Amino acid sequence: MTVSVAALIVASPALAQEVQPVPAPEPSQVPLIRMAPAEDEQVEEPQDQGEDGEPASTELPPEPVVAIPQEWAPVPTTPEGRSAYGYYLAGRSALASGDTQQGAVLLQQANRLTPEQPRLREQAFTAAILAGDLKFAAGIVPDAPGVSPTITEAGQLIRGIETYLADGARKANRLLAERPVEMPHDRAATYAQVWIAAEAGDWNRALAAPPADFDPISTLVARSNRARLLEIRRRYEEAENEWKELTAHAVAGSLFRLGYGEFLERRRRGEEALALYTAAIQAGQAEPRIYLAQQRVMNKQRPPATLRYREGVAMSLRTAADQMVAQNANEFAAVYLRLSQQISPNAQTQAYIGQTLINGNLPGAGRAVLAEIPPSEGPLYANARAQRGMSFDKSGMNEEALAEFKLAAEAAPDDAPIVYALANMLIKMERFEEALEILNGPLLNTADQIYEVRFMRGAALEAVGRRAEAEAELNAALALQPNEPSALNYLGYLWVESGERVDEGIALIQRALAADPEDGHYLDSLGWGYFKSGKPEQALEPIEKAVAKEPANAEINDHLGDVYWALGRQKEAGFQWQRVLTLDVDDKRRAEVEAKLKDRLNQLPYDRVAPAVVPATQP
Template sequence: MQTQRIFPIAFLLALSGAAMMPSAGLAAGTEAAAPQPLPPLIQSLSGAYLAAKSAQLDGDLKASTSYFGQALDIDPTSEMLQQEAMFAYLAAGQFEDGVDLAAKLRESPDAGKVARIALGVDMLRKGQYAPAIAEFDILDPSDLDGLLLAHLSAWADAGDKRVDDALSRIRELDGAEWYPIFNNLQAGLIASLAGRNDVARGFFGNILADKANAQTSPDAYLAAAEALARLESQAGDKDAALAALDTGLELAANYDPLTFLKAKLEKGETLSPAIADVREGAAETLYILGQAINRGDGQQVAMLYFQLARALAPKDPSLLTALAGIAERSKRFDDAIAYYRDIPADSALRRTADLQTGLDLWYSEKKDAAKQHLRRAVADYPDNLQSYLALADVLSADKDYAEAAKALDKAVEIAVPTKQETWNLYYQRGIAHERLKQWDKAEPDFNKALELSPNQPQVLNYLGYSWVDMNRNLEKGLGMIKTAVDLRPNDGYIIDSLGWAYFRLARYDDAVEQLERAVLINPVDPTINDHLGDAYWRVGRTREAEFQWSRALVGIPKPEAAEVEKIEAKLKNGLPEDDRKAEMKNGEPTKAGVAAADPAGDGAPTAAPTAPAVTPN
């Protein structure tokens, strides 16, 4: 789907410049957030308005909506101010405040469309179905708005017990070639809620029969598999229910909502229906369409859809997870944790919420709380691979390689018999062992990673450099690094490793050439600048060396204290004399060209800055 063609223009214009998420507290059982002071009172209209816009740009919608409220107190008649405040309230999840303003703006040429959708959602929420349909009757909608409005109206028809009208309304939709999967899903859910199981099976089957549908909307495809499984379970056909789940799992083997339901079925439990009432159905419409555009510029529109859906289904786990994901992408980690906290304990997404909470604590610089939280998660989910990977991530980022290696040992124990082992699992464990100076364990892990995925640039880089650094397998090791560079020609960290390998081999001109390439790609990285400074010094470009070392001291991320001390010593005294010559054989180095104890060497391949990388499924 080419989402840039289906964004509702009014939404994008209205939300341009709007920030992401409302502020909120941390998850229960985690480090408490410092109380946020209330925004100060501002006496002038211009001051309150500018403060609101500034807070939006800073990503603080809680403060922004407070300032908009102050501005409206000063001038309650300004339509422009009402419009901006309405969008801010709705995006922040302050639905009641947004609806109050929407009632004043339903005839506005600029904001009327969004106002009427919000009013219609409010009427659906209250069971006022005919008035909801009247609000959704908007002229000349975009393709996406047209689909959304028709689906919401169909759910209102279903609420009024006019199921045939609801299904006819959906059947008549043919505005865009990507409509069918969404139409089939909503029609199936409406038919299922109405007890028309054969009709619902047909709609869900239409989706699952063509895997190309998953390319248009993987969320709708997986939702169809789940809804069909629940329908068959309610009908007493366990085998058919399991078959539906397996169809979805072929697309996403570790998708928690389906694996969770499969475990229930295998225990002999009967699954609950997919949709309990009209409000949940309408919320599902908003969620599925929001997910279809939840990327790039569409993320702000998706957030608005999710917040409207949340007014209908405030505890829906998928909605909360989606909102948390937007908060994470905008680095609003406390907000993300608050959304995860609200996911019910018996939800299939509870485990994911717990693991993501731990990673979000890390990213928000609550590192001790993150490690404590993820250790608890490992205890709570002792047989779950992702829990050990998440813990290993933060431990490795904290340079606690011994405990990280133990967590990865357990991960391998779980992964191998369940056939979930991946190259990255062995690669991460190999790094932990290498940092612990346990090469006899590290090398087999790197080799296993390459066995599982032979052309992984990261593994080729790490193993190749390690061999060069240890004066082993020199030609093969340098060849691996060159292959990694060929595979990732724009990866400054891998190019730096090649340059640093040349430096370790006393091939200083070659080192300068590669390190200059690396620093062009990653100009503020302290390690790359430090390496280039060393190479410049060895070829006699001492003033340029001093410049690069100075840049390394102010690089991002800031170098650690031990590295700062080394760099400052080089700025004061330069590098010690080095009379090595790179001896060559067929254009490649021999062992004689490698120093056993090069005073500039750091003994580790360059990699991207360490940070937790696992996002649990």
């Protein structure tokens, strides 16, 4: 079972402070997965430095990196007449659009035509990793002088795994022993190699103690692998000693209870395993699999078998990916997950790859991976579609996001978070009636519904003009979370705008601002409350601050124009109203602002003023 190191670091700050984290690439290093550089991008090669910070001298200077020439004479082409230039530019374009598979294929073609070009080789290598074509990547590992270890060591790890898959454990074990994978991929390689060594019969290497320079978390993970391999070797007493020490760890012990419990089950010590699982549940430290394990023991079902060697290699790489995700090194995680998927394909790892690529600022690649999860995967398919929806939403692609949320909801109609996400997307697109139909449905409109549903329903009701119902929902939301600033501001602004309960509205808005004094929307609400209560002088400062924080918000700029007008600052009012018309403004507000410009200042919007006619010059 995968040890969730990511969960450990997030949930256990004490251990996180103790740990020396696995190094992620330094800013000066070449990213492992990246887009091809722009035509005019200047890429500086990293330099080694001496102790005094100056570049270190060497007896033999490195071979110069040959730049991709501005012109080839003749231009390298395929027999069909397709040029290296064309493949290179088309590959970059495909990667930029998120089509990683096509981008990798095109850059591979360019690399085949120009194998002497190191920079293009790097780009073809990283594109192949991104697309999951690890066999091709293993065959073109860049190893020229000056190439970052981030890339070269990833290449050696990929070589080792590809050798394992193609030629077996013995050859892979020999390759990784003769040329060990070094920083920054040494931990992932160590986790995987002990399983490869065991399969190859090299038990000295398989059961060796973790390297002395490993950080505390990596040491614990390595020891859990050792415990599993000791069990396979039938050295049960040593295996149990490892598990006992792991589960006794003051902070990380909960991570290893499932592994120890499964060991006990296989040793026909079900009562001890049950006590371990029950203690974890009672302490509030149980993951879902522990509940399943508890039921399995109580029902006297067969315990899970020991991992096969290949499963152990795949599990180890997923665990290494967990570490990288916890440290926000998503590029590394994506590589390890790709390798794990090559060894033991499953939809769960596929989903993990997609999420990791999205988190690593490669949304197109991540969405493409998630799209490959078939409907037959049920809840996992629904989750993948929801992840795609969130990614499209973040990219401002509303229609695409809505389509994905609908697919997710169709696949999992009883999944409240997914249905809630669909309603949220509809509200964002101002399709309030459709959103209300979902929010009022039996899945979300329950006796114990959460604050978020109440608040969202209140906002939708207000948007369609059902104010009394909106107030009731917002009050119900505040009953659940009395100090939630969003609801305080929303209800307060509703009262201010209606002009009926202005002072009460201001009081709610002030409570929202106390929770978040820098929020531009709350500042605008407060200023507008003062304006509506006939105090434009008091309104000026908070609304000016609001405009500074939300300069593209049409409503806030409109409010500032109204305040300026009330203070007799007509030119500034006109400027603000003209500015409103340059922003993303709805038809209703546009008509109102244009009327103010015409009736109060006798102005047309700037974009409707006819250009001055310049008289022709007489000869």
